[in-house]
Amino acid sequence: MNVTIIDVAKKAGVSPSTVSRVISGSTRISAATTKKVKIVMEDLGYHPNLMAKNLVSRTTMTIGLLLPRNADEAFLDIFFSEVTRGILSKATRAGYDLLLKTGKSEQEELEAVTRLVKGRRVDGIILLQSRLDDTVIRYLQQESFPFVLIGRDRERPDILTVDNDNVQAAYDVTRHLLELGHRRIGYASGPLELVVSADRHEGYRRALEEAGIEPQPGWFVSTELVRADSTSAVRALMDRPDRPTALVVMDDLLAFSLLNSLSELGYSVPEDMAVFGFNDNPMSPVSSPPISSVDIGVYHLGLEAAGLLLRSVKGEQPEQRRVIVPHRLIPRESSQPIKVT
Incomplete structure (x- = not known):
């Protein structure tokens, strides 16, 4: 037996139009009436024909x-x-x-x-x-x-x-590393055509420039380089005479890759390189070492x-x-x- 909107209305003691309004989520129906109608719908096993409703209302929900x-x-x-x-x-x-x-x-x-x-x-x-x-x-x-x-x-x-505020977030991370005594701070970026990458790079640069430090091109590592050959990218970074002692990293997944490569090359974090990531991945607190990160909610x-x-x-x-x-x-x-x- 197919249960209809009329059956629901009769058992709930309301009009069919009231049932329709409950189904559509109308705020014109009181909370008590809405609750009563929904209980009756559940008791009778009534399921609204959402496709037909959506054709009329021109919504897909x-x-x-x-x-x-x-x-x-x-x-x-x-x-x-x-x-x-x-x-x-x-x-x-x-x-x-x-x-x-x-x-x-x-x-x-x-x-x-x-x-x-x-x-x-x-x-x-x-x-x-x-x-x-x-x-x-x-x-x-x-x-x-x-x-x-x-x-x-x-x-x-x-x-x-x-x-x-990604500019401010990267600024705050860079300032934190500066306060820890680091002056050569690198940046491991996501694709620069993404606004979030550009914004975080801007915050990083702003903090260094306020400290009187000019970011060097050789302190920059891109996602593409790391994905292609993480170990080679890190080796090139660490072989520089003015290599960074700290890295602001676009996200924690990239930080994991960099940590692995640093370890493979015989470097320790944070003794040889401090690392601060973004997104606070659930694995970050239990990695070795636990990764500093930005919780962005x-x-x-x-x-x-x-x-x-x-x-x-x-x-x-x-x-x-x-x-x-x-x-x-x-x-x-x-x-x-x-x-x-």
Whole structure:
């Protein structure tokens, strides 16, 4: 026997239109009535025809999440798993589903987003990174499609964003290392076309320049070099006569790779090289040595982004277009006072 909305209304002692409003999440229905109707729906085993409802309301009750790499690689990084957990938590509580799409290049990301938008498969999209002159963001703006960026877009300060103050975070890390007596401080960067990499590099440079130190090109290590041959990249860094005694590292996964290479070459952390990473990976406190890291509140980045997007798709005007999640430095054994000159 198929249970209908009329059956639910009769048993709950309300009108069918009231049941419809409860199903759609209307705030015009009291909490007591909503609770009563939902109990009856559960007792009768009634499941709303969401597809039909969505055709009428022109909503999908689904938000999209764009992962900027393939899923197998992305979920090895605590950032992507934790931010997704925050997004999913907020979306589920609001009755929304989450649809994940991936792209290994800017063009693949654009193609994935275009399919979501043109097919009207989601009500809004969350992006997890931005590039300088980002074509995906430009496309979403042209389509007037709701989206939130976790990060910052330098060319479009008016878009909805949730972010850390990455310039300040990298500045704080560099100042911490300076206060430990280090003067030759290097920077291990992510791809420089990413805004987060550029922002953290800016904070790093600003702290050194305020201390009267000119960052040297030879103190810089990129993700691409480390991925291609971590040991060779570290050897080139350590063979310099003015080699760094400390490194600001873009994220903890990169820090793990650098620690392994330093150990293979016979160097010790922090005696020969102090290391300070980002994202506070769960493995960082138990690595050898425990890695100093910046807690950027990854889960809360996802939570805030989902909340901001859901308000946007409902047509609500947000109180602020850029939400900043605070960061926190967690010094551990990998960043100690300088031991070599």
